[in-house]
């Protein structure tokens with residue numbers, strides 16, 4: 130079975146990576162062009178093959194809006210472009226479609242789009258959640274943090290991804306601080322989860338007050354601005370970034386060499402996956418990831434195609450944790466694995482991790498020295 134995946138640029142760097150001619154054009158002009166542009170097929174995906182020989186192929190179809198436009202334009206206008214991207218995929222033979230980044234966030238997180246779609250729809254959030262939690266715990270292991278004695282801060286905790294991450298992180302840690310802007314929704318989440326999860330929970334609307342409390346930080350927000358101030362992070366903290374666009378800016382890499390930042394939603398795709406530009410056959414479509422790697426939401430869509438699942442899968446903001454577990458198992462069976470750690474367009478190598486740990490030790494020692 131074939132798949133389609135709806136993509137859109139999440140930053141100006143994404144636009145320039147695809148279209149170098151956009152350099153120097155300025156954001157307002159680029160946004161105007163995108164408003165006029167119809168959806169189009171950006172890449173063909175081939176070579177996905179599981180260890181037991183099952184395959185799929187598909188297309189990335191672009192619904193060209195920036196994240197800010199997805200949030201600001203009339204909802205029906207945005208739905209119309211996403212649905213036209215889905216129809217392009219369906220005409221190419223796709224039977225399941227994934228909603229990438231903000232195309233799965235806008236409105237009711239895929240429910241309305243699924244009602245109007247000619248093919249099965251998923252946001253891909255279930256595998257993103259499974260990968261994000263694993264990635265945070267891998268980071269803790271690398272930084273020699275015992276999660277059982279740690280506080281985790283989940284930013285975007287009331288969201289589709291964030292709320293499920295809280296539930297899955299809770300059994301591993303001592304305390305979770307749940308962060309978002311809307312206090313009413315946070316209080317409701319606290320009421321829903323208190324007594325249901327084994328660790329203690331608290332809520333916070335001020336990110337700057339929350340971040341210093343955690344050794345482990347996971348971000349899954351729809352903010353279009355960087356959210357984490359380098360000075361707020363604990364020495365030797367781990368930050369798992371799921372947001373697209375990112376919440377963690379390069380200032381963290383520059384100013385905090387003692388902190389391990391890792392993109393949590395990157396998956397190594399089995400086989401010899403090839404993402405080829407449709408406009409220039411033979412040229413790779415650059416996802417800004419390591420070769421052979423895709424986002425978890427793309428991987429979920431590929432998996433549903435491999436499994437011949439012609440049904441809507443992850444939709445809406447209330448995530449079914451059974452589906453998270455199921456897709457994680459399907460991923461494991463099909464050879465979709467957590468990709469090696471990466472952040473700020475670079476791999477986080479074992480040497481880099483050793484340097485981060487040394488920087489954390491030195492920072493702790495100098496803090497003791499100054500007391």
Ligand SMILES: NC(=O)c1ccc[n+]([C@@H]2O[C@H](COP(=O)([O-])OP(=O)(O)OC[C@H]3O[C@@H](n4cnc5c(N)ncnc54)[C@H](OP(=O)(O)O)[C@@H]3O)[C@@H](O)[C@H]2O)c1
Pocket residue numbers: 229230231233234238252253254257284285286287288289290291308309310311312314349350351352353356371372373374393394395424425426427446
């Ligand atoms: N890596 C991947 O494979 C992958 C896959 C899918 C999605 N994503 C990304 O994951 C992110 C979250 O998606 P989602 O579907 O969970 O979205 P969602 O359901 O809309 O949730 C967004 C959450 O972020 C919070 N938030 C928004 N702006 C904020 C701000 N300025 N400060 C603090 N909290 C803020 C929201 O609460 P308040 O409004 O109350 O603040 C809410 O809790 C998006 O960036 C999306 O692109 C990544």
